[in-house]
Amino acid sequence: MASGVVEQQHTRDLSGTSDSAPPDLLYLLGNTLILHQTTPYLPISALLNLAATSRSFRDLLQRTPGVFRHLDLTRVKTAQFDVGAIDHGGEVWRNVQLDENITEDDFYSGPLRAIFHSIRRRNILQDVHTLILDGLSVTAELCNDILVDPSFRVRILSIREVKNLNEPKLMQSLRFACRRTRPDHMPRLKGLYVFGKKDAPLLPPSAPAAPARQAKTARGAAISSGWNHKSQHALKVSIEREGDDWYHCKGRMVSKSITEGWAETLHACHGVIQFDSVLCTGPCHRDSSAFGTAPLSPTRAADKGCRAVAQFALGGCASCGSAPEGFTVYGETPSADLPLLAPVPLHSSTVKSAARPAPDADGSNGNGGKPKFVPRCLECVRERYCFSCHQWWCELCYQVPGHEDAVAAQLVHVVDETNGLVDHEIAAFEPQKIKTRKITRSCWECESNCFDCIANTQKICIACGGGYCIIHFDGSTLTLCDWCSASRGRRVRELY
Template sequence: MASGAISQHTRELSEPSEPTLLDLLSNTLVLHHIVPHLPITSLLRVASASKALRGLIQHTPGVFRHVDLTSIHSAQVDIKAIDHGGEIWRNVQLDENLTEDDFYSGPLRGIFYNIGHFGVLQNVQTLVLDGLSVTAELVNEILVDPRFHVRILSIRDAKNLNERKLMQSLRYACRASREEGTPQLKGLYIFGKKDTPVLPAATSTASTPSARSASISIDWNHKSNHALKEAMTADGEDWYHKRGKMISRPIAEGWAETLLDCRSAINFDAVLCTGPRHQNSPALGRVPVLTVPGGRSPWSVATFALGGCNSCGCAPEGFTEYGESLAEQLPLLAPPPLHSSNPKNATRPQNIHADGKEPLRFVPRCWDCIRDRYCFSCDQWWCESCYQAPTDAELQAAQHVHIVEDTGSLSDHEAVATEPPKLKDPKIKRDCWECQTNCLDCIAQTQLHCRVCGGGYCIKHHEGSTMTHCDWCSARGRHIRELY
């Protein structure tokens, strides 16, 4: 009996024990890949579980390098303005000395104070504040306050942000006479949309077989949604892979000059337009361009990412190409990198071909530089060297000549001497208001004529229409089109 007990005890000592959470997190490679996916509240809760975990999390470099506060409930400010023409604010007690900045940035300042008390704030290098209440004064503190060491800041779709004051702070921080090594901020996400929140994983405590099978189905649905989102992200919805409009929000006046002044110091998730009408364009003065009504600034922020011209396959100013263009000419790509706070990694595309046969490049343009030369359906466009759209004056002159010829108000001698202006065949037209401008090939596929009434209609935006009948004539019981 004694020898059997001794042998059993020996086997128990020789068999490896199951690893604990501390053993798993003690591996720095595993720890650095896990912590960017966890909110800071979860990390602090894990640190409060034991002294060993607390020491591991607080003393391991890089644990709090990436902090995302978008999911923190205390950071949300879902309120309207303080004063609505004399209305009484009853939800909170407001101090007479409370400023608007203190009110709207109060939740984030409170979080910064708390994590600074734990010695975390100075270790944050990537800070994500998308969709939160972020004021220009708070961003200015992140720029100049020595407590912060943020290198990449994301404030996409931020609320209560005074962009005018923010531009002033950025341009002052990037002034030519600034101190060496300042500002510490090297990347700013502000023009794009905030990332779509990940669906929470389904949990179940059911014990019956039917409930368990239903829970399994729900889990698989969530996994499918996550897999679909990862697949869409892997396809590369960025400036290099996606074509069309990249920035949907309106660009406030002054941002182009701000990007120009901060070019050597801070990268943004947008770049300047390189069209030949702008002073920063390499093709300035090489090709004729039409003046845009209301155009005042010699610079503009690019809102479209285009491929080569549909005719020549290039552009007068050339391409913005990863690996060939200067680092200051490359945009930050969404989402912000999880495992790095280096702006060079934030400008690196996801899908880089190792063989180098397909270079990653695009043509950044603003709307004024592709007006009347871009198709919203197929994303094709024509450059200034290959196509010049007819001006409004030419179209009006041609229309006036046709009207005069139809009315016959000119004499025979004047009619012979008057020749209609010769215009190039337009490549871009707008037959449907919702489709915006389209090329002739896309118009032929979407803009049809009804065989019954002869009226024109759009197959994409007129619900109930068919390839032969409009929505009115194809309705049940309708064979003719009633005008009244």
């Protein structure tokens, strides 16, 4: 019916009877290209309200494939969960008296299950291929239903920074879904965002001007709010210009602590489900192509060969420009070894589009035509990475001072391992003479930095002679510490 209305409108436009009248909304949305490019930006409530306006809009939205393909519930008020503990002595939630019969999953996943039940009755749930639940109350049982329930056909799921998630249970569900004896074409889920940060919300519009009678009292607040808004906008633009994470933005990509078991889960799901992180490729891991070609640090000597989730995206070594295991290169590395990139794609529900980095303005991708990075875990960059300038030194170019004894102990029994090393390979990574330490930590709040960055941030006060950090000592200047700057040049510290 919607197509008939569109054809009649198109006929009237061609006949010239309504040349002066602008095309209506139904005529514009009747174009499939415009409809598919518009609907991902609208919340589901707006689409349902539009479908309720007339029969033509309802037929157009419900009968056109792909309208409800992208479902973002982070902006839905009924999906928010602001309730504390379960037992509040009979507190009423959703007009239901809480008692001992309600399960933990029913309580914490209640808002989302109510929404899924509603859209299932409207025959919408089976059309959802991209589901975003960032920051909401999501349980492991709900994720398991999304994996195995036939009514769900989700291909890309985002559960970053969710609440009430039992990660060990989620790992168990993922491993079972990706088992070798799984049914054909299962699981339907192909991409999972779980390690990164949720996408930043859009900046709200600036507040309107205060009334004239409140101008004097609100002038300071308005100025502060305006500058705050401008700085947030400038920061957002600056971040967007840096490019995609992992490939263009170097540094820590995963800030959350990694729960034990995720590395084995990523290995078990390899080739079936992709994540927004990958396994570390450092030479201390047995699955690495460089395993055994570089000495292990003392912290990893006890558990050498174990897997770990990559938390850092690095460039080439500051000395040799490469890495013992090589780079992860988009277009050359197998697609199953590439991380999903944020934000979640709007106009596609495939892992191929979610893992594709955006090209630069000149189409060069910034790294010789192909974007690349080195994925490393925290232990593989410990005392080798500068958290300020993002420089790092690989195991073949730099041996951390004080680790020579541990490396020598590894050379004694490395031939007995099953990694196939021979004598000339062992000699390739014998400890070299260490001249100076490259990474150290000079500030309690700062991470480990190189000496060039330390010289730019750690200063000596010309008044009292004490050392201070210009980043974490609020009120300090390039020449005076925070105490001397606040006391306007007092040169003697009072202990009491």
